[in-house]
Amino acid sequence: MGLKEYTFTDKIDTRSGFGVGLAEIGDQNENVVALCADLTGSLKMNAFKDAHPERFFQIGIAEANMMGIAAGMTIGGKIPFTGTFANFSTGRVYDQIRQSIAYSHKNVKICASHAGITLGEDGATHQILEDLGLMKMLPGMTVINTCDFEQTRKATHAIAAHNGPVYLRFGRPAVPNFSSELPFEIGKGILLQEGTDVTLVATGHLVWEALEAAKSLHKQGISAEVINIHTIKPLDDALILESVKKTAAVVSCEEHNYLGGLGESVARVLAEQHPTPQAFVATQDTFGESGTPAQLMEKYGLNAASIVKKAKEVLAKKA
Amino acid sequence: MASIETIEQLLPQVRRDILRMVHQVNSGHPGGSLGCTEFFVALYQHVMDYSTDFNMDGKNEDLFFLSNGHISPVFYSVLARSGFFPVSELATFRKLNSRLQGHPTTHEGLPGIRIASGSLGQGMSVAIGAAETKKLNNDKHMVYSLHGDGELQEGQNWEAIMYAGGKGIDNLISTIDYNKQQIDGSTDDVLPLGDVGAKLETFGWTVINVEKGNDVPAILAGFEAAKAASGQQKPVAILLHTVMGNGVDFMMHTHAWHGKAPNDEQLAIGLAQNEETLGDY
Numbered sequence: 001m002g003l004k005e006y007t008f009t010d011k012i013d014t015r016s017g018f019g020v021g022l023a024e025i026g027d028q029n030e031n032v033v034a035l036c037a038d039l040t041g042s043l044k045m046n047a048f049k050d051a052h053p054e055r056f057f058q059i060g061i062a063e064a065n066m067m068g069i070a071a072g073m074t075i076g077g078k079i080p081f082t083g084t085f086a087n088f089s090t091g092r093v094y095d096q097i098r099q100s101i102a103y104s105h106k107n108v109k110i111c112a113s114h115a116g117i118t119l120g121e122d123g124a125t126h127q128i129l130e131d132l133g134l135m136k137m138l139p140g141m142t143v144i145n146t147c148d149f150e151q152t153r154k155a156t157h158a159i160a161a162h163n164g165p166v167y168l169r170f171g172r173p174a175v176p177n178f179s180s181e182l183p184f185e186i187g188k189g190i191l192l193q194e195g196t197d198v199t200l201v202a203t204g205h206l207v208w209e210a211l212e213a214a215k216s217l218h219k220q221g222i223s224a225e226v227i228n229i230h231t232i233k234p235l236d237d238a239l240i241l242e243s244v245k246k247t248a249a250v251v252s253c254e255e256h257n258y259l260g261g262l263g264e265s266v267a268r269v270l271a272e273q274h275p276t277p278q279a280f281v282a283t284q285d286t287f288g289e290s291g292t293p294a295q296l297m298e299k300y301g302l303n304a305a306s307i308v309k310k311a312k313e314v315l316a317k318k319a
Numbered sequence: 320m321a322s323i324e325t326i327e328q329l330l331p332q333v334r335r336d337i338l339r340m341v342h343q344v345n346s347g348h349p350g351g352s353l354g355c356t357e358f359f360v361a362l363y364q365h366v367m368d369y370s371t372d373f374n375m376d377g378k379n380e381d382l383f384f385l386s387n388g389h390i391s392p393v394f395y396s397v398l399a400r401s402g403f404f405p406v407s408e409l410a411t412f413r414k415l416n417s418r419l420q421g422h423p424t425t426h427e428g429l430p431g432i433r434i435a436s437g438s439l440g441q442g443m444s445v446a447i448g449a450a451e452t453k454k455l456n457n458d459k460h461m462v463y464s465l466h467g468d469g470e471l472q473e474g475q476n477w478e479a480i481m482y483a484g485g486k487g488i489d490n491l492i493s494t495i496d497y498n499k500q501q502i503d504g505s506t507d508d509v510l511p512l513g514d515v516g517a518k519l520e521t522f523g524w525t526v527i528n529v530e531k532g533n534d535v536p537a538i539l540a541g542f543e544a545a546k547a548a549s550g551q552q553k554p555v556a557i558l559l560h561t562v563m564g565n566g567v568d569f570m571m572h573t574h575a576w577h578g579k580a581p582n583d584e585q586l587a588i589g590l591a592q593n594e595e596t597l598g599d600y
Binding site for chain 1: 375376377382389424425426433434435436437438440441442443444445446447448449450451452453455456458474475478479481482485567
């Protein structure tokens with residue numbers, strides 16, 4: 001079986017996809033408002049701010065207040081998009097999100113940049129690796145982690161049209177922008193590569209790495225199926241089950257702690273419906289540290305080489 | 320808009336509701352509820368312009384947010400007696416499958432509730448958000464909120480107070496239930512609040528003191544002054560000097576009844592001090 005070719009003309013950060021998407025929906029829907037906690041440039045919210053200054057709210061360094069204001073702004077029909085780093089979008093304001101947004105079922109879009117270890121040199125204080133777990137545990141919360149510029153842009157459109165609270169996670173490093181031709185629908189995974197020996201289920205910055213890993217495995221005579229799960233919750237159970245029924249082995253790939261992330265969500269589905277050997281490409285219950293994104297992905301085992309290694313390990317466990 | 324006479328009839332009835340609700344399930348928060356009975360009755364019977372045909376967006380009507388959600392008994396009683404839902408539903412307070420949860424929530428769809436509250440310190444931010452949306456919608460109606468004084472120990476309030484002052488949120492009237500009591504004792508004993516009025520003024524707010532916080536004409540005068548001060552690029556705070564447990568003599572001037580229900584005997588004493596004017600639920 002041949003491999004599909006995915007090409008890209010440029011590497012660009014996922015946060016820029018958010019910035020472009022936000023400006024586009026700001027033009028299309030006058031109920032869209034944006035709130036930022038003193039990180040307008042980092043979140044690429046300048047284009048929205050410049051086009052719609054009356055709908056842009058600079059909150060200052062006060063994320064708890066930002067979440068509450070966003071919740072309140074939904075009352076009267078606004079669709080608030082909050083923007084700050086992932087760490088300050090989740091752990092710092094968990095109770096505000098829990099009570100004022102999730103439990104109150106407010107139509108707030110929590111948009112979080114600089115997620116995961118690829119935030120890089122700022123180090124562990126800013127590198128949240130627990131956010132997917134925190135957010136997916138909240139009843140009613142939709143959780144999305146996008147893989148490139150174009151997917152992030154499309155996701156920004158999709159969440160504006162979705163009624164209910166959403167956590168949208170993206171990041172800082174420039175990564176291949178390859179998904180222009182791919183559809184985006186909340187809750188629908190994308191089959192990127194068909195294979196028969198092992199399923200690579202990847203999210204966020206690990207999706208391109210999974211495609212690279214599939215190429216490498218192919219050269220070694222191993223046929224890897226690659227699935228992009230951008231929506232961690234609600235999870236596309238059917239797509240994952242269909243694949244593992246064929247391959248009987250799975251590697252989950254994410255820039256997140258192996259506790260609480262995509263891998264655990266996949267494991268739950270498989271445990272309940274189709275027990276399958278699984279390996280986890282994820283951080284191993286640790287904090288990050290300073291370094292370049294590439295150095296950190298290497299050190300913490302979050303790249304194509306690591307996915308190849310884990311795939312072989314899990315293949316050895318196949319009955 | 321109700322007459323003062325109607326308001327005076329409602330007060331003892333709302334107090335009876337509060338006592339009976341918390342007694343029935345042997346839990347809940349009567350002290351702060353009783354202390355704010357006059358405030359709620361004045362707000363819903365005289366001050367606010369609203370529709371009991373409830374919709375979440377609340378466009379072209381005044382909005383109210385309760386930040387200190389534990390005083391849900393008074394909120395529920397006044398909402399029911401203002402026509403938001405049947406008075407008989409007060410009997411379900413804190414029971415399984417009730418819309419009247421221990422702390423207010425939108426989750427069960429109770430008319431009149433627009434946000435969950437209970438975890439303290441979040442209501443002012445929400446009220447500011449609703450006020451910002453009213454401005455965007457060119458909706459001239461006001462946003463009201465209520466906060467405990469002990470609740471001001473939560474830091475998020477000061478983020479919100481700074482924002483509202485700094486950004487001139489002048490369609491917001493936030494009332495502080497200034498009873499100077501909290502669960503573990505007086506606010507001075509637990510964590511002194513300092514000069515709350517001066518702090519708010521320093522943060523850019525107009526502050527109105529209502530010294531007789533359990534006196535309906537005084538409360539109405541305070542709201543009139545607050546409304547007159549609105550629309551001038553500054554948020555308005557009312558420091559409502561209340562007596563916790565007001566209207567039930569053995570519950571007054573103490574933090575002891577913050578979160579404690581009366582027993583049968585105590586209920587009887589409390590009810591004897593408050594005439595059944597409009598019919599118990």
